[in-house]
Amino acid sequence: MPTYLGMPPFPKAARDAVADRRLRANLAHATGTIRDRRLAAVAELDDWAALREAGRRIKDHTLEHLDHYLRLLEERVTEAGGVVHWARDADEANRIVVDLVKATGQTEVVKVKSMATQEIGLNEALAADGVTAHETDLAELIVQLGDDRPSHILVPAIHRNRAEIRDLFRRRMPGAPPDLSDEPAELAEAARRHLRAKFLSARVAVSGVNFAVAETGTLVVLESEGNGRMCLTLPETLISVMGIEKVLPAWRDLEVFLQLLPRSSTAERMNPYTSTWTGVTPGDGPGDFHLVLLDNGRTATLADEVGRQALRCIRCSACLNVCPVYARAGGHAYGSPYPGPIGAILSPQIRGIGSPVDASLPYASSLCGACFEACPVAIDLPEVLVHLRARAVENGPRHPLVDTAMAAAGWTLRSPGRLALAQRVASSSRRLVGRRGRIRRLPGPLRAWTDTRDAPVPPPESFRAWWRRTDGGRRP
Amino acid sequence: MSGAREDILGRVERILGTRPTSAAEAYAAIERPYRRRHHDDGILELFAERVADYRATVRRVTEAGLPDAVADALTGSRHGVPPGLPAAWLAATPPSRLVHDPAVADLDGLDGVVTGCAVAIAETGTIVLDHGPAQGVRALGLVPDRHLVVVAAGQVAADVPEALERLDPARPLTFVSGPSATSDIELNRVEGVHGPRVLHVLLVVDG
Ligand code: SF4
Numbered sequence: 001m002p003t004y005l006g007m008p009p010f011p012k013a014a015r016d017a018v019a020d021r022r023l024r025a026n027l028a029h030a031t032g033t034i035r036d037r038r039l040a041a042v043a044e045l046d047d048w049a050a051l052r053e054a055g056r057r058i059k060d061h062t063l064e065h066l067d068h069y070l071r072l073l074e075e076r077v078t079e080a081g082g083v084v085h086w087a088r089d090a091d092e093a094n095r096i097v098v099d100l101v102k103a104t105g106q107t108e109v110v111k112v113k114s115m116a117t118q119e120i121g122l123n124e125a126l127a128a129d130g131v132t133a134h135e136t137d138l139a140e141l142i143v144q145l146g147d148d149r150p151s152h153i154l155v156p157a158i159h160r161n162r163a164e165i166r167d168l169f170r171r172r173m174p175g176a177p178p179d180l181s182d183e184p185a186e187l188a189e190a191a192r193r194h195l196r197a198k199f200l201s202a203r204v205a206v207s208g209v210n211f212a213v214a215e216t217g218t219l220v221v222l223e224s225e226g227n228g229r230m231c232l233t234l235p236e237t238l239i240s241v242m243g244i245e246k247v248l249p250a251w252r253d254l255e256v257f258l259q260l261l262p263r264s265s266t267a268e269r270m271n272p273y274t275s276t277w278t279g280v281t282p283g284d285g286p287g288d289f290h291l292v293l294l295d296n297g298r299t300a301t302l303a304d305e306v307g308r309q310a311l312r313c314i315r316c317s318a319c320l321n322v323c324p325v326y327a328r329a330g331g332h333a334y335g336s337p338y339p340g341p342i343g344a345i346l347s348p349q350i351r352g353i354g355s356p357v358d359a360s361l362p363y364a365s366s367l368c369g370a371c372f373e374a375c376p377v378a379i380d381l382p383e384v385l386v387h388l389r390a391r392a393v394e395n396g397p398r399h400p401l402v403d404t405a406m407a408a409a410g411w412t413l414r415s416p417g418r419l420a421l422a423q424r425v426a427s428s429s430r431r432l433v434g435r436r437g438r439i440r441r442l443p444g445p446l447r448a449w450t451d452t453r454d455a456p457v458p459p460p461e462s463f464r465a466w467w468r469r470t471d472g473g474r475r476p
Numbered sequence: 477m478s479g480a481r482e483d484i485l486g487r488v489e490r491i492l493g494t495r496p497t498s499a500a501e502a503y504a505a506i507e508r509p510y511r512r513r514h515h516d517d518g519i520l521e522l523f524a525e526r527v528a529d530y531r532a533t534v535r536r537v538t539e540a541g542l543p544d545a546v547a548d549a550l551t552g553s554r555h556g557v558p559p560g561l562p563a564a565w566l567a568a569t570p571p572s573r574l575v576h577d578p579a580v581a582d583l584d585g586l587d588g589v590v591t592g593c594a595v596a597i598a599e600t601g602t603i604v605l606d607h608g609p610a611q612g613v614r615a616l617g618l619v620p621d622r623h624l625v626v627v628a629a630g631q632v633a634a635d636v637p638e639a640l641e642r643l644d645p646a647r648p649l650t651f652v653s654g655p656s657a658t659s660d661i662e663l664n665r666v667e668g669v670h671g672p673r674v675l676h677v678l679l680v681v682d683g
Contacts, residue, residue, distance in 0.1 A: 058506060216646065225671065234580070
């Protein structure tokens with residue numbers, strides 16, 4: 001996955017975002033709203049903990065037998081009339097998709113929102129070969145028209161308010177009424193009119209995949225607007241790109257994930273539309289179906305026994321909405337299509353800790369544990385963060401982490417419970433780091449502080465007193 | 477690209493090594509402590525309530541009252557009808573208002589469509605189409621602005637697991653929970669972005 005061009009490391013990007021009052025207001029409103037709704041949706045099911053546990057087990061089992069399920073999926077998709085392609089990395093995946101599109105003779109494709117195609121930079125690769133990709137999800141369209149980057153998994157334009165969207169549509173959307181107001185319904189109507197012609201004329205669509213059932217060769221896409229259904233059924237050629245970790249063993253497993261995902265994600269009992277398809281159906285939908293199976297760092301992630309659990313992620317975005325660091329820093333600070341806690345553990349793993357931004361990401365957390373509690377597949381995000389910090393210290397470039405690490409520490413230290421948790425997690429990190437004979441470090445986010453200062457490290461017990469006295473290190 | 481395939485599968489095999497049990501055995505051993513149903517009685521009431529929560533319209537009708545209810549629910553002059561829709565459902569609707577088995581290219585000009593469904597789910601207020609004869613191709617229930625769905629009481633499953641058991645994954649399936657909606661603009665819910673703006677459900681209950 002390419003790092004966004006010129007992307008500064010998390011601390012710098014986060015500092016800029018924190019200074020942007022409007023961005024912070026938009027984010028605080030949005031994440032707070034989804035968070036509260038989600039709690040209510042989850043509370044409705046008295047067996048939520050059991051569903052979550054089953055989700056975790058099914059995903060772990062699938063990863064444990066990933067080779068078996070990928071072969072089975074390939075066999076079943078092929079039997080049903082689809083064509084399966086394999087891609088080791090982003091370039092290979094882009095090449096496959098570009099060639100497939102060019103073989104149709106088309107120069108435009110419609111796209112369903114997909115993290116995987118953002119990860120590989122598919123739109124840019126298509127453009128380089130003269131193919132225009134039209135994002136059809138409303139939020140993705142807002143991002144695309146603004147030459148912007150998505151800042152949230154589920155609501156990519158969460159950082160934009162209605163007035164900004166109106167101005168953008170007036171300036172950049174062909175055919176948008178000049179007197180367009182900033183009423184959400186009017187804005188949505190403008191997008192509907194703008195995209196309908198594209199849906200009805202498009203011959204090629206590109207989609208992502210939420211789940212792929214190995215046993216039956218069935219692909220599954222969840223969405224809200226109907227743009228997904230349009231793309232999946234109206235064109236003649238459909239190309240779906242999925243990370244290899246999206247496979248599920250059997251049809252019945254959907255009974256778990258169709259309960260976990262919508263409630264965690266949009267806080268609905270069910271999202272408005274879910275489409276499933278198995279190969280091609282004569283007389284209904286695309287006659288030509290291609291599935292691209294993407295590695296791009298996933299096998300490297302699988303190889304790390306602690307970090308592997310990141311591959312359980314079903315991209316619900318619940319961890320973003322509960323994350324105090326995300327709410328302040330915003331999605332762009334994470335320098336990849338995967339923001340928030342999941343981005344902080346996924347990006348350094350699938351890209352490798354080679355760049356300053358990736359080395360800084362494991363520090364983009366206060367280790368408060370809220371993400372772990374929210375995660376519907378029980379990924380222990382704090383555990384992986386601490387684990388990756390040790391790896392970043394061993395392998396990564398040096399980086400200035402002080403400011404953000406201290407800002408995060410400030411949040412941690414306002415609550416004794418959070419500090420206790422940070423210390424609990426940190427004790428395991430000291431063990432990890434100590435194994436390689438490195439110096440002992442301060443707990444949690446404060447460790448970065450000791451990374452860049454030759455000051456004597458105060459013992460953790462007295463740190464809160466020190467923090468109060470110095471106003472979080474701002475006074476000597 | 478067979479090189480990529482062998483490379484990826486080879487990497488996965490090397491990482492995972494020899495496993496103590498086969499995938500099938502390990503799969504069978506996965507514990508599933510969740511409920512298969514969340515509700516025992518009042519399934520139809522629950523379904524109607526939950527569909528209404530999405531701001532869809534739900535009406536309970538008897539089999540005898542269905543033709544009139546269909547005719548009443550249709551607003552506008554041109555409605556698409558799939559080839560296998562039971563003729564009895566349309567007995568009270570003037571044939572001039574119906575377009576039988578419309579071509580996909582003509583769907584954008586229709587006011588609405590009438591279809592049946594395969595299964596419904598009470599817990600989540602979901603209707604599932606498997607695009608059989610009474611439901612038509614996937615585009616039919618998607619492009620026109622109003623979708624009228626007839627759901628028979630016997631098609632309503634209590635919960636998600638039971639509904640999935642009744643469905644055939646070899647068929648294309650569309651799960652519909654309320655009308656098309658977006659919350660992308662400041663999290664305000666707006667209906668009818670690309671799919672149907674109006675979802676109207678007739679729940680056929682006898683006695
Ligand atoms: S890590 Fe968990 S909570 Fe975060 S997006 Fe993935 S599944 Fe959702």
